[in-house]
Amino acid sequence: MHPLISISNLSKTYESGFQALKNVNLEIRKGEILAMLGPNGAGKTTLISIICGIVNPSAGTVTIAGNDIIRDFRATRSMIGLVPQELTTDAFETVWATTRFSRRLFGKRSDPAFLEKVLRDLSLWDKKDDMLMTLSGGMKRRVLIAKALSHEPEILFLDEPTAGVDVELRKDMWRLVETLRESGVTVILTTHYIEEAEAIADRVAVINHGEIILVEDKAELMRKLGKKQLTLELHKKLDSVPNRLSTYGLELASEGMQLIYTYDIHADRTGITALLADLAKSRIKFRDLKTTQSSLEDIFVTLVKEPT
Numbered sequence: 001m002h003p004l005i006s007i008s009n010l011s012k013t014y015e016s017g018f019q020a021l022k023n024v025n026l027e028i029r030k031g032e033i034l035a036m037l038g039p040n041g042a043g044k045t046t047l048i049s050i051i052c053g054i055v056n057p058s059a060g061t062v063t064i065a066g067n068d069i070i071r072d073f074r075a076t077r078s079m080i081g082l083v084p085q086e087l088t089t090d091a092f093e094t095v096w097a098t099t100r101f102s103r104r105l106f107g108k109r110s111d112p113a114f115l116e117k118v119l120r121d122l123s124l125w126d127k128k129d130d131m132l133m134t135l136s137g138g139m140k141r142r143v144l145i146a147k148a149l150s151h152e153p154e155i156l157f158l159d160e161p162t163a164g165v166d167v168e169l170r171k172d173m174w175r176l177v178e179t180l181r182e183s184g185v186t187v188i189l190t191t192h193y194i195e196e197a198e199a200i201a202d203r204v205a206v207i208n209h210g211e212i213i214l215v216e217d218k219a220e221l222m223r224k225l226g227k228k229q230l231t232l233e234l235h236k237k238l239d240s241v242p243n244r245l246s247t248y249g250l251e252l253a254s255e256g257m258q259l260i261y262t263y264d265i266h267a268d269r270t271g272i273t274a275l276l277a278d279l280a281k282s283r284i285k286f287r288d289l290k291t292t293q294s295s296l297e298d299i300f301v302t303l304v305k306e307p308t
């Protein structure tokens, strides 16, 4: 199947001479939820802005359903809903008026029932006649989402949709993204909350210093890079790891009361059976044991860590 969005050899150097994107290649499939992770200044907003036609690329091309974002700007832009990172709203407009205006901007015929549904889904219906300046920050963000959805886009960009919003709205957002996915909308979001990517993304792209350093199915990513740890709560304190156990790379923690074994869950042999047998031979008894798996957060931190 053809990708919905095709980004090839995309570079951006701002007028200041700063190169924000370096030869980015990425294909986005219809109906997927792609989370872009990366530290501040990595180039996420620049990439989104280029796809949405707000920033001009210095080199490379982007096509959406075969249409070039520059040559066929009107066609591509009308397919996209964008929730920008920065809150920009017209203070004196009402929620209803601004949402209706956004829809008209794309030449869509008026559809009050649809807009009502969008506002209700975002818990904004009882605020529909309120002026934007009277809304809280989180509500303003909901309004931006309503505006982005007002023209029924096939693709939705969410640039840090949950920065500075409360837990409830964050969960609402996740539910909304899920509903959109069910209706076939492709969602690209940036986030600093790795837990968010872990919760809703199908694929994860990591950007650092203007380069995509990794794109992977979320499950595959966690499978590939995920390490698991086995922690044994010991009966008696150990002063050091016995020689017999030296090959396991064990770590002694909790003042000698814990032994930690790190293993690769996908290796042919995890070594656990042998380790437990060797522990018994060494007469090391344990009261309890637990295993923990590294999260996307651990993986991410490892990836963007500067080489030292």
Ligand SMILES: Nc1ncnc2c1ncn2[C@@H]1O[C@H](COP(=O)(O)OP(=O)(O)OP(=O)(O)O)[C@@H](O)[C@H]1O
Binding pocket: 014, 015, 016, 018, 019, 020, 038, 039, 040, 041, 042, 043, 044, 045, 046, 047, 085
């Ligand atoms: N208009 C501009 N002129 C010059 N440099 C810019 C401009 N816009 C962005 N940059 C620079 O490009 C780099 C990438 O910025 P961008 O906003 O794309 O990062 P980001 O990944 O979205 O970061 P954040 O997580 O903080 O939102 C930064 O170093 C930024 O200073």
Ligand SMILES: [Mg+2]
Binding pocket: 044, 045, 046, 085, 159
């Ligand atoms: Mg940004």
